[in-house]
Amino acid sequence: MKRNPLFSEQEKEFEKTCGRxxxxxxxxxxxxxxxxxxxxxxxxALPASGSEGxxxxxFYLVTGAALMAASLVRIGRTRRYLLNPExxxxxxxxxxxxxxxxxxxxxxxxxxxxxxxLLYGGVLISGFINMTVAHVLMAVIAAYALLLxxxxxxxxxRM
Amino acid sequence: xxxxxxxxxxxxxxxxxxxxxxxxxxxxxIISLENGRYNASLLLAHRIAAYFGMKIEDIFLFDEEE
Numbered sequence: 001m002k003r004n005p006l007f008s009e010q011e012k013e014f015e016k017t018c019g020r021x022x023x024x025x026x027x028x029x030x031x032x033x034x035x036x037x038x039x040x041x042x043x044x045a046l047p048a049s050g051s052e053g054x055x056x057x058x059f060y061l062v063t064g065a066a067l068m069a070a071s072l073v074r075i076g077r078t079r080r081y082l083l084n085p086e087x088x089x090x091x092x093x094x095x096x097x098x099x100x101x102x103x104x105x106x107x108x109x110x111x112x113x114x115x116x117x118l119l120y121g122g123v124l125i126s127g128f129i130n131m132t133v134a135h136v137l138m139a140v141i142a143a144y145a146l147l148l149x150x151x152x153x154x155x156x157x158r159m
Numbered sequence: 160x161x162x163x164x165x166x167x168x169x170x171x172x173x174x175x176x177x178x179x180x181x182x183x184x185x186x187x188x189i190i191s192l193e194n195g196r197y198n199a200s201l202l203l204a205h206r207i208a209a210y211f212g213m214k215i216e217d218i219f220l221f222d223e224e225e
Contacts, residue, residue, distance in 0.1 A: 010183065018196065086205065093179075093180070093184070093185055094185055096183065097183075097184045097185045097187075097188055098188070098199075098200050098202075098203055099184065099185070099187070099188040099191060099197050100185065102197075138196075
């Protein structure tokens with residue numbers, strides 16, 4: 001069947017996106033490696049009996065390793081799309097599919113509403129238990145509302 | 160909004176996969192369109208109409224009361 005030339009343009013754009021994703025993956029890998037290295041150096045620098053680290057070294061070691069593993073998976077997957085044109089085309093189609101995009105946007109919107117309600121519930125409950133937690137949650141709600149307002153202004157200016 | 164995609168597709172013996180690929184969406188989107196669970200964007204409606212060589216209003220039946 002004859003294919004619309006519009007979609008070959010879409011596929012070229014997808015190849016560029018894959019390139020950017022691989023680059024982002026490499027940067028994330030580097031970030032993870034730095035976190036692991038930092039954690040190892042920090043552990044060595046600590047006195048043998050000291051526990052001043054408070055688990056910070058372990059935290060950075062685990063998150064760094066997780067970042068490295070996640071970026072390797074992402075790079076591998078993206079490379080597969082570039083090496084296998086059939087697979088890449090299917091992925092490109094799925095990513096550009098308007099229904100899939102709408103589903104993605106609605107998922108973000110609904111999870112945002114749910115998050116807001118959860119935070120509000122958290123403030124109500126934590127107020128009785130620990131005011132510090134309640135204040136932190138209130139600050140998160142305020143930041144969330146502020147971001148919502150900023151994006152509303154920015155997006156409505158563009159549309 | 161109702162549409163005649165399924166009717167036209169079957170009339171012309173076109174598979175959902177082929178229509179999906181020709182208009183740049185997934186097969187699942189064609190299924191949703193045919194079932195009336197999803198309304199196509201103007202761009203997709205235009206592509207589908209062009210694919211069948213018809214006008215948008217001949218495929219997508221707009222009901223003002225909906």
